[in-house]
Amino acid sequence: MTIKLKLELASGDSLKGAPLELLADGKAIAKAVVGKHGDVVFDAKSGAGRLAVRVDRSILRTG
Numbered sequence: 001m002t003i004k005l006k007l008e009l010a011s012g013d014s015l016k017g018a019p020l021e022l023l024a025d026g027k028a029i030a031k032a033v034v035g036k037h038g039d040v041v042f043d044a045k046s047g048a049g050r051l052a053v054r055v056d057r058s059i060l061r062t063g
Contacts (some may be wrong), residue, residue, distance in 0.1 A: 001046045003030075004055065007038040014038070019056035024049035031056070 005023065008014050015034040022030040022042040030044035040053075 001044055003042040003051075004019045004046065005040040005042075007040060009035060015055075021054050021056050023054060026052075 009015065015038065016036055018034045020032050020034060020040055020042075021028040022032070022044055024044075024047060029043040029047075032040045032042045034040055
């Protein structure tokens, strides 16, 4: 299954290059990176469950 998204931030900031994860019932099932115009494409196996998207927290800086 292919899931396509377009991300637009109200602030106008870009998320280009941000790693995202597609979750099904809280478990990561696919990963993707935000493209130049906010486009994201996930390729995942078909199945039932609640879907959500989160930013891969590995990009967050601490300190």
